[in-house]
Amino acid sequence: MNQNVVKRLPALSGTSGWEAISNRSVPVQSLDDNVSADWLIIGAGFAGLSAARRMSQMRPGEKVIVLEAGEVAKGTSGRNSGYMIDVPHNLSSGEYSVASECVTALEIAQNRFAISFAAAAAAEYGMSKRTFDPSGKINAAATARGMKLNAKYGQSLKGINEKHQFLDTREMQDITGSSYYLGGLYTPGAVMIQPADYIRGLAEGLSQKIQIFEDSPVLTLGRKDGRWIATSRFGSVTAPKVIICVNGHIEDFGHFRGRLMHIFTYASMTAPFKKEAGYETWALLPADPMGATVRKITTDQGSRIVIRTRFTYDKTVQVSDKRIAGIALEQRHSLEARFPHLTGVPFEFSWAGRLCLSRNHVPAFGEIEDGLYSACCENGLGTVKSTLAGVMAAELASGAQSEQLEKFMDQPKPTRLPPEPLAWLGVNAVIRLQELRAGREG
Numbered sequence: 001m002n003q004n005v006v007k008r009l010p011a012l013s014g015t016s017g018w019e020a021i022s023n024r025s026v027p028v029q030s031l032d033d034n035v036s037a038d039w040l041i042i043g044a045g046f047a048g049l050s051a052a053r054r055m056s057q058m059r060p061g062e063k064v065i066v067l068e069a070g071e072v073a074k075g076t077s078g079r080n081s082g083y084m085i086d087v088p089h090n091l092s093s094g095e096y097s098v099a100s101e102c103v104t105a106l107e108i109a110q111n112r113f114a115i116s117f118a119a120a121a122a123a124e125y126g127m128s129k130r131t132f133d134p135s136g137k138i139n140a141a142a143t144a145r146g147m148k149l150n151a152k153y154g155q156s157l158k159g160i161n162e163k164h165q166f167l168d169t170r171e172m173q174d175i176t177g178s179s180y181y182l183g184g185l186y187t188p189g190a191v192m193i194q195p196a197d198y199i200r201g202l203a204e205g206l207s208q209k210i211q212i213f214e215d216s217p218v219l220t221l222g223r224k225d226g227r228w229i230a231t232s233r234f235g236s237v238t239a240p241k242v243i244i245c246v247n248g249h250i251e252d253f254g255h256f257r258g259r260l261m262h263i264f265t266y267a268s269m270t271a272p273f274k275k276e277a278g279y280e281t282w283a284l285l286p287a288d289p290m291g292a293t294v295r296k297i298t299t300d301q302g303s304r305i306v307i308r309t310r311f312t313y314d315k316t317v318q319v320s321d322k323r324i325a326g327i328a329l330e331q332r333h334s335l336e337a338r339f340p341h342l343t344g345v346p347f348e349f350s351w352a353g354r355l356c357l358s359r360n361h362v363p364a365f366g367e368i369e370d371g372l373y374s375a376c377c378e379n380g381l382g383t384v385k386s387t388l389a390g391v392m393a394a395e396l397a398s399g400a401q402s403e404q405l406e407k408f409m410d411q412p413k414p415t416r417l418p419p420e421p422l423a424w425l426g427v428n429a430v431i432r433l434q435e436l437r438a439g440r441e442g
């Protein structure tokens, strides 16, 4: 049997606040037997669960199994900032560039398709507005440079007839309760999710139709007599077709090696505080993409601020508590600069999570071996891009044909990175320079 040993398994970096404040209502079920299925999906994040949902829609009655290495919602899908963004949002460029009209129109259509797929799941599984909130988001500017970036972005949105609204200093203060921001650019199409609740809700809703095994990492994946066999610690799954939805871990399965960048980003969530000035919930992206993402959420326990900053390129699957604590200290300064009255409110949770980017901004997608499909490498915006990739992989694997799939397939493979340590040095140097240039936006 041709068999790949999975080189490394995911590991958590810090405790995600989103997951910690989310309730889980079903017990963890792990794989403890040798079973077979029509479809095996590896990974239960946005990509894996979306693939599973699409497959169960197209092939009702067929057996779909999802194997997840950890617990649903504890990994990156449950620990992000929760911005499902429809308009262009290119993390690896120095600004939210709008490319040619044609490329942009396709990107927006794809993002909106993914958001509507998620919205249908949210409605079907009874998710609340606190979990899935189509509130839009604001690109907030705290510097003259940020204002210029917003003006330029607004200009390009106007050029493609996309709704947007500029907000002045006063309006930003009314919304956020902070005088830190000079202005903002509101776009209405973003959905703000509580990521852990959304991923849990999706898994729980799906588990009526499919089987999800948690704490069941795939340790080897091989092929015998035309069927794939995935082994875990206490059992195995045999299936004719497998969809791998493990984001950057696809390299650990032996595919796309030397083509993917593994980038950590960092977040902290305050303890709850009493309602104060400003709206109960709002969501700010930095006008400069390398700045701070800041959200306010309000639950029955009170309000909390969630702040995300910094990117680091690391070859490891986990970053140290020391690194997380150091960045949390920087985030404390960012928080207090914006909300001096919150000085006494501590961070309750600080964590990091791993993104996967390719140099040419394309996913690691497609049939990579006979009956083996990849829906990996989300290029930083996985709430939508991985949702879309999961749906597209399920359609490709089941032989469905659509214009949407054809367009999605019409992308090159991720290009090779320079050899290490050049890639590490180069990527980290560029990131750090861009972060320093972001200044007060961070």
Ligand SMILES: Cc1cc2nc3c(=O)[nH]c(=O)nc-3n(C[C@H](O)[C@H](O)[C@H](O)COP(=O)(O)OP(=O)(O)OC[C@H]3O[C@@H](n4cnc5c(N)ncnc54)[C@H](O)[C@@H]3O)c2cc1C
Pocket: 006, 008, 009, 010, 042, 043, 044, 045, 046, 047, 048, 067, 068, 069, 070, 075, 076, 077, 078, 079, 080, 081, 082, 083, 084, 085, 216, 217, 218, 219, 245, 246, 247, 248, 249, 265, 266, 267, 308, 352, 353, 354, 355, 375, 376, 377, 378, 380, 381, 382, 383, 384, 385, 386
């Ligand atoms: C702090 C932070 C903020 C972010 N903010 C945003 C945001 O606002 N908007 C946005 O769009 N994106 C954001 N992201 C990125 C987003 O979280 C990711 O793009 C998204 O989670 C990718 O989803 P995925 O399903 O492709 O991969 P993942 O979420 O990484 O899911 C892959 C799953 O595969 C599992 N797996 C791996 N190896 C194995 C194995 N051997 N066997 C079984 N299972 C395995 C993992 O445990 C994991 O659950 C943020 C990320 C972080 C860390």
